Amino acid sequence: MAECAVVFVLDKLTTLLDEKVNLIKDVKKEVEYVRDELERMAAFLRVADDADDSDPELKVWVKQIRDVAYETEDIIDEFILQLYYTNGSCPVGFCGFLDKLIFCVKNLKTHYEVSSEIHNIKSRMTDIAVRHRRYCYKFNVPNQGSCLLSGGSSSHDHRGNALLVEEGDLVGIHYPRGELVTWLVEGDSRLKVVSVVGMGGLGKTTLVKMVFDDAIVKKHFHNHAWITVSETFTVEELLKDTIQQLFDQMKLPIPQDLSSMNVNKLKATIKEFLRQRRYVIVFDDVWSIQAWEAIKYVLPYENQGSRVILTTRIMDVASTCTVETDGYVYKLSPLSDEESWTLFCHRAFQGKSCPTHLDEICKNILRRCGGLPLAIVAISGVLSTKKDTNIDEWKMLNYSLGSELEGNDQLESMRSILLLSFNYLPYYLKPCFMYLSCYPEDHLIEHNTLIRQWIAEGFVRQKEGSTLEEVAQGYLNELVNRSLIRPLKMNDDGSVKESCIHDLYREIILSKSRDQNFVTTTTEQNMTWPKRVRRLSVHGAFEKADIIKYGARLCSFLSFGVKDSQSVLSILQYLKICRMLKVLNLRGVFLERFPEAILELFHLKSLCLRNTWIKKLPGSIKNLQKLEMLDLKGTYITELPVGILKLQNLCHLLVYHQVPGSYMAYNYANGFKALKGIGNLKFLKKLSFIEAYPGSHILKEIAMLTELKRLSISMLRTEDCVVLCSSIDKLIKLSSLSLSTVEGDVLDIQYLSSPPPFLQRLYLTGCLAKFPLWIQSLRSLVKVYFRWSKLSDDPLEYLQDLPNLVHIEYSEAFIGEKLCFKAGKFQKLKLLGLDKLQGLKHVIIEEGATPFLEKLIIQRCNILESVPEGIERLTYLKVVEFFDMPEEFIVSLYPETCGCEYWRIAHIPQVYHTYWRNGCWEVHVLDGNQTNFKFGKPGAAIFRTQEQRNWL
Structure with missing residues (x-):
């Protein structure tokens, strides 16, 4: 983390010098000295930053470097801010002369203030440099900065306890153990790699040890070896360990020259030994693809039925190691609630039942364990030493789990194992992961929002050939890949939309953040x-007046669940002193007027006022010259001031609010009237919703926004369509397009000659005279949504050959009697929604069509005679939902009423039928029990599926 802080400030110092800012000569020299000294320290910090927990003296040194980096960054930001306030054009004449003189004096004062502060930084840096050389000598840092985690061995000593767990102490292991044994002893005779992947503490090592020791496995293979790789491995020691185990098992003498063998000789020895043998070798705790590359060549690829098992926390490692051998990846899941409870009671109460008075406390503690066996065992072990009559002690652990992780010796093993995942992160990912400590417990993390915040903070570094958003998306993918954040909701293209962080990892980064x-x-x-x-x-309240003094150097302010008026007043007061703020998120805060204090935040890059009650933006919004993201979704703003056109760095402009109702209205989202001149915002990537209006030139100007990736336009008229198509032809980077006409007008988009080649999502609302044939050329299209299209020809004919189509929705889009999914078509379709197709009588799914369909939604199709023919063949179908369908249709699905259609849906795990009654949804589970669930309330924005609104 200290290295990351240094890298950020180095970038700023380099930019300051490269942009030839008019610095006094002595100031420039001192700035260069600070930059050079920080640069020399960065490589060493890559090692020292991870070792600081184990060396208090070194920890202090790292903290000093971090503080100096932060202070230097603050000085630069203050300097740029002062230049902004003092710079500008001056009037002519005598008054102009006075203004110019005042400007020069102020500018000189600013330079001398910077000079004084930079001089102080230089003096501190000189002292720190002395200690830097001392620590370089102490740690003997190699040129390449190889990993020297002093805490690593201790952590692995703890982790080795997993090899000693008795089978009787395990739960939830029977099924994965059986599957892994089958993969090892059955199948073809080629060498195969079996990867077991999952977050730290899930029990990967314990599971694989049970498989390794299984009698069937022992009997099946001639040779067995268990090699712990770890993140600190050396190739030589790993190979020597392998030779030692293999030779010992066969009771053969160890080669006499083993200690003097080089790497190539060691590899040759192992490979020769394993030839013509059926072996199973476990490589436990593999942290990188490079580690696998170092060992894979010792394994003979002979047809002896040999197997290799590896455990890893990183999905890329698991998949890369298995793909070459056509092997298997087993993704280990957390324990179920029932399994977690069984394990918890076994450890905490020695197999007895949980006392009734502790039931609620224990379940809450268990919830925070998140199905992690390591956590359940460790925490229940601590509780087993407490008297079950002393409820306060049990409550204390529940409320102070974070501090217990740091101070309780019994939990040190668990903390060390989990901490390994953090310590092994590359330096650029550590601040990104720690930033998640901003979010409350169990909070859903929206990836689009998170990416914008990372970029605004400066965590994301530019890569040649990639945008910052693409780099940031790569960072997110890495965290998912490393099992540090858990995906909860996916986009249609397979990317993660929302995720969460395990409670215990959150406690660890909270601790790191405080430290x-x-x-x-x-x-x-x-x-x-x-x-x-x-x-x-x-989180929730902001009432302490004394924290006002802590905001002078604040760079991010995020609010969650702030509702009371006193907290709102405190926030508005606090913002007045936050001059260095880069990220401001006031989502859901009760604001009726735009806070004037925001207009003074010159460095602000990301501003979220989503779901506030603001109705108007001031013209002085133009002051926010660095603003890149403006999120006004869910506000009541319908017009923007001319000043918005001055924000030349703006990339994301989101202004609309949704119309509530049980079903989506025709005009379900009210946007804003776009300003003449919006085409000058050259960096815009997301623009929604803009309302077209008669006589405006907005549709022509859209052609100038060539960086756009998402565009939503409403209130179109038929006569707009020629110009609209001409503009869209020029938006080659567009990935999401939403077009909506004034109700009753025709959406005539046949004129589109060169549709955006990378378009993934297409939403069309309005009558289509005929199907737009250019859609057939959209090879990247993953989702298509037709509303009020009134097509008479079966649109499936035109969509069936799109190779990546995952999601189709029709709402009043087709007036024919039959939809037919032809044999072998729609090979990637996962979600299908049919709404208010009033002429539809039959849906036919021919054999081999939509083989991977997972969810089907049918609603308000009042004359549909039966469930889709062929649905009984769809083995991947998990959920079917019927909304507001006729009673006779639903009756045909129930087995107890001798429903003639039940046999078609009997294999589907979840079948629901739902009605909108008395202002809320009434849900029935189709399992014969007539179970009702009511949710929603009158006036709430409730929609039949959340998927319909994901793209917003």
Whole structure:
């Protein structure tokens, strides 16, 4: 983390010098000195930053470097801010002369203030440099900065306990054990790799040890070896360990020259030994593809039926190691609630039942364990030493689990194992992961929002050939790949839309954030505020007046669940001193007017006012010259001031609110009237919703926004369509397009000659005279949604050959009697929605069509005679939902009423039929039990499926 702070400030110093800012000569020299000294320290910090927990003296040194980096960054930001305030054009004449003189004096004063502060930084840097050389000598840092985690061996000593667990102490292991044994002893005779992957603490090592020791496995293979790789492995020691085990098992003498063999000789020895043998070798705890590359060549690829098992926390490692041998990947899942409870009671109460008075407390503790066997065993072990009559002790652990992780020796093993995943992150991912400590417990993390915040903070570094958003998406993918965040909702293209972080990992990064002054949250009772707050996350309330003094260097302010008026007033007061703010998220805060204090935030890059009650933006929004993201979704703003056109760095402009109702209305989202001149915002990537209006030139100007990736336009008229198509032809980067006409007008988009080649999502609302044939050329299309299209020809004919189509929705889009999915077509379709197709009588799914369909939604198709013919063949179908369908249709599905259609849906795990009654949804589960669930309330924005609104 210290290295990351240094890298950020190095970038700023380099930019400051490269842009030839008019610095006094001595100031420039001192800035160059600070930059050069920080640069020399960066490589060493890559090692020292991970070792600081185990060396208190070194920890202090790393903290000093981090503080100096932060202070230098603040000085630069303050300097740029002062230049902004003092710079500008001056009037002519005598008054102009006076203004110019005042400007020069102010500018000179700013330079001398910077000079003084930079001089102080240089003096501190000189002292730190002396200690830097001392620590370089102490740690003997190699040129390449190889991993020297002093805590690593300790962690692996703890992790080795997994090899000693008795089978009787395990739960949830029977099924995965059986599947892994089958993969090992059955199948063809080629060498295969079996990867077991999952987050730290899931029990990968324990599971594989049970498989390794299984009697069937022992009997099947001639040779067996268990090699612990770890993140600190050396190739030589790993190969020597392998030779030692293989030779010992066969009771053969160890080669006499083993200790002097080089790597190539060691590899040759192992490979020769394994020839013509059926072997199983476990490589436990593989952290990188490079580690696998170092060992894979010792394995003979002979047809002896040999197997290799590896465990890893990283999905890329698991898949890469298996793909070459056509092997298997087993993704280990957390324990179920029932399995977790069984394991918890076995450890905490020695197999007895949980006392009734502790039931609620224990279940809450267990929820925070998130099905992680390591956590359940460790925490229940601590509780087993407490008297079950002392409820306060049990409550204390529940409320203070974070501090217990740091201070309780019995939980140190668990913390060390989980911490390995953090320590092994590359430096650029550590701040990104720690930033998640801003979010409250169990909060759904929206990836689009998170990416924008990372970019605004400066965590994302430009890569040649990639946009910052693409690089940031890669960062997110890495965290998912490393099992550090858990995907909860996916986009149609397979990317992650929303995720969450395990409670225990959250506790670890909260601890790191406090220790490194990275994020401060207001949820803690009687908390001690750090000397300098850099990021503030408000959870629920913000009432302490004394924290005003901590905001001068704040770079992020995020609020979650702030509702009361006193907290709102405190926030508005606090913002007045947050001059360095880069990220401001006031989502859901009760604001009726745009806070004037925001207009002074010159460095602000990301501003979210989503779901506030604001109705108008001030013209002085133009002051926010660095603003890149403006999120006004869910507000009541319908017009933007001319000043918005001055924001030349704006990339994301989201302004609309949704119309509530049980079903989506024709005009379900009210946008804003776009300004003449919006085409000058050259960096816009997301623009929604803009309302076309008669006589405007907005549709022509859209052609100028060549960076657009998402565009939503409403209130189109038939006469607009020629110009619209001409503009869209020029938007070659567009990936999402939504077009909506004024109700009753025709959406005539046949004129589109060169549709965006990378278009993935297409939403068309309005009458289509005929199907737009250019859609057939969209090879990247994953989702298509037709509303009020009134097509008479079966649109499936035109969509069936699109290779990547995953999601189709029709709402009043087809007036014919029959839809037919032809044999072998729609090979990737996963979700199908049919709504209010009032002429539809039959849906036919021919054999081999839609083989991977997972979810089917049918609603308000009042004359549909039966469930889709062929649905009985869809083995991947998990959910079928019927909304507001006729009673006779539903009756035909129930077995107890001798329903003639039940046999078609009997294999589907979840079947529901739902009605909108008395202002809420009434849900029935089709399992013969007539179970009702009611949710929603009158006036709430409730929609039949969340998928319909995901793209918004």
